[in-house]
Amino acid sequence: MSEVNNKIWSYPFLDSLFFTQNLWHQHGVFVHTLRVTYYILKAREWHFVAAGLLHDVGKPLSAFKKDAEDYEFDEWSFTDHEERSYQVIKNWSFISEYTKKIVRYHYLIRDIKKSKTEDRERFEQKSKIWNTLDADFQADLHRFLRYDDRGKGKKRR
Numbered sequence: 001m002s003e004v005n006n007k008i009w010s011y012p013f014l015d016s017l018f019f020t021q022n023l024w025h026q027h028g029v030f031v032h033t034l035r036v037t038y039y040i041l042k043a044r045e046w047h048f049v050a051a052g053l054l055h056d057v058g059k060p061l062s063a064f065k066k067d068a069e070d071y072e073f074d075e076w077s078f079t080d081h082e083e084r085s086y087q088v089i090k091n092w093s094f095i096s097e098y099t100k101k102i103v104r105y106h107y108l109i110r111d112i113k114k115s116k117t118e119d120r121e122r123f124e125q126k127s128k129i130w131n132t133l134d135a136d137f138q139a140d141l142h143r144f145l146r147y148d149d150r151g152k153g154k155k156r157r
Contacts, residue, residue, distance in 0.1 A: 004064045012076065016063035022075040026153030029059045036151030048144055050095060051102035055148065058084030082107040101137065102144055105129070109145055 006013040018028045025032055037052035059081045066077035086104035089095050108130055115122040130138070 004062045006061050006063060012063040013060040016076045016078075017060040020075060021059075022070075022077065023073070024152055029056050032056065032151050032153075034151075035153065036147050039147045039150045043147070045143070045147075047098070048102065048140075048147065050099040051106065051144060052147065054089055054095070054099065055085060055103050055106045055144075056081065057088050057103075058082070058086070061088070102140065105133070105141055106144055106148060109141055 016028060017030050020028060021032065027035065033053060033056055036055070037049065040048045040052040059078050062078050062081045062084045063076040064079075065071055066079070069075070070077055082104055086100060089103060090100060108126060112123060112126045112130060115126060133141070
């Protein structure tokens with residue numbers, strides 16, 4: 001998990017929460033979360049509602065400038081934000097284990113695809129996790145990813 005731990009009143013936390021994420025997100029985390037949840041509700045996928053609301057709760061805590069491109073375009077990186085999100089909610093007794101797993105692994109599909117060409121060790125690690133998940137849960141992750149993608153809006157650049 002990323003060592004970044006932004007404070008609630010820090011610039012990275014507030015900027016990523018309300019205004020800026022990165023190339024793939026038109027909105028900050030807050031509006032993105034509302035959009036994801038809207039599409040989940042519209043589809044009547046009730047079992048995803050809590051995950052829609054919580055899947056990126058750790059993003060503002062983990063926002064950082066990774067490379068020159070982040071500085072050039074004034075954007076944020078969120079390495080392992082899904083694990084940070086899970087760490088925030090893992091002890092919340094009012095959240096189901098299913099929802100916690102969706103939050104923890106919601107980026108796994110994309111992470112596997114990305115790391116296959118960029119980081120072989122990470123690819124192997126993420127693929128092992130994927131292979132421990134049953135087929136029904138894998139299918140749910142694919143469906144949840146579609147809502148997450150719809151919540152991103154149009155690309156910024």
